[in-house]
Amino acid sequence: MMCQGTVLFFKFIYQEFYETTSAPEQGTLFQLRNVIHRVDVSGGEGAVDKFRAHYAFIMDCLDAYILGATMKVMELECLDGMPVKWRPPPLLKTAEKSDQYQWLTKLAQEILEEHVKLDKDKNLTRMSEVAKEMDTQTLSVQGMFDDDLQKFVCTCGKQYKNLGFFKRHLVNKHNWLFRDDEDPTADTCTSECKSDSVANYRASFMKNALILRDTYDAYSMCDGGRVVRNAKFEFLCADVRKHNKYKLWLWRFMAYVIALLSPKQAYEYMWNCASNTIGGIGRNIPNDNLVELMVQLVKKKIREQGSNFTYASAVKAALSSQVQDEIKQNLQQEIQQKTKGKSRTKTNKSVDIEVMVMELIKGNLFSYIPGREFQSFRNFQDASERVNLTKLHTWVTKQKERASFEML
Structure with missing residues (x-):
């Protein structure tokens, strides 16, 4: 199951986390692939050609990472052991579904906070705030442009043909602060404050793999709301990896839903993202x-x-x-005849996942050790840390100008 956004995000994960080396390091995707002998997984461009095999491998790795994180949170020595922390309450199996869901939700939230969320994820909130400020500044500057004079006219009466000179005048004479030269994702950590690149790798992989799984499920359930929400993350990843074709497609997809179409048309466009040809829930x-x-x-x-x-x-x-x-x-x-080719035999992957969990625990991936890193992923940074907001905002502004007379 592939669409534009899913293909992009799928390729992005392999470009970010799969590195072929002669000496694979414990806990990396390439090392896990070798341990469980997935010979049909090659990564890179081959990921799209053999989508099912590569997608299954990513999901198995995600399950292994989740189980390893759960063992760390519950202080389990083995998968069949008795947890020291987060021990299930008595008779949980016979409790109401709502009570079971509440307990599992709290456990999942603990795993998310400790092993999935990155400190740098707060940059996304800051980036959103800075982007709004930049939008306001751009609209204010555009509002000072006189169509008759073909010049920027300041409130003090000064006129400029060149936008750069006009901005410099606003900064020097009117104390404006433009964020064009500021990087909102800049790392303020000094050399004395070293992060754990291995932990960053683990958390970043889990975060992105969970988004990929959610996107896949969103199309299966034809959930237009989730498709649009995840497209925002995919858009940032496309920008980081310079996938301009996907970035343009995702931007126009969001532009149609958010701004260009009428509410009725946007609703239809968003919720008609998938089709069901054989019937049944989750088969879109x-x-x-x-x-x-x-x-x-x-x-x-x-x-x-x-x-x-x-x-x-x-x-x-x-x-x-x-x-x-x-x-x-x-x-x-x-005539109650079985349709050939509509179902596939499901294989039992529990053995592979258990082997990967043990490899991750041996590699100590669920501990935080400042200063360590994978040799194949030196100074690893999550995609959100590498977004150049200034360039991205400039690109989006140009696309808005094009959309005003090209789209629709």
Whole structure:
């Protein structure tokens, strides 16, 4: 199951956390891949070509990281042991669902705070505040531009043709503070304050893998709200990795929902992000996938025609393929015939996950040791730390100007 945003985020995770080396270090994705012998996982560009194998590997690694973090929080020596902390209350299995959910939620929140959340995540809040200030300044400066004079006119009467000179005048004479040269994500930590790059790697991977899982589930459930929310994180990752095509697509997707479409159109656009072809809850696929499936179906019809293929026959195949497929499925359901190729055998991965958990614990990935780092990921930083807000704001401002006369 892939769409534009999922493909981007999927590639981003492998670019960030999968590094092939001759001596893989304990706890890295490449080392875990070797330990459980996932020979069909190669990372890099091969991740998209073999999506299912690579996605399954990332989800198995995420489960292993979550179990390892849980063992650390509950002070478990092994997966079958008795926890020292967070011991389940008596008769939890027979308690009300709401009570079970409340206890699990508190445990999950503890794991999230201790092992997933990064100190640098607060930069996202600060970046949002700074971006709002920059938007206000940009609108104020644009409001001082006189269309008749084709100049920027200050309240003191000074006129400037050049935007840079006008900004310098506002700074020097009117005490304006522009954040163009300020990096809101700058690290103020001195050399004496060394962070644990291994812990940063672990927390960053868990955070991004959880977003990937949530995005995958959002499309499965056709949850437009989650798709839009996660697109904001994917947009930042696209900017960090210089994926301009995906960044433009994600920005326009959010622009349509937030600003360009009417409320009714935005609601329809957001909640029609996926389609269901076989029925059932959680069986939706992104519209990109549906288009690709229909294209492959039309190509198959055209190949079957052989030398009898014409433009008119191709048009008929394109117009009738979906209807024919629906009729076929309805007939199969009526005669209670099992549809071939609609389900896959589920494999038991518990052994692989348990092996990975033990590797992570041996590597001491769930402890905080200042100064340590992976040789393959020196000075590791989360994507949120590497966002250049000044350049990103300039890019978004230009896209807003283009949207005012290009889009819709």
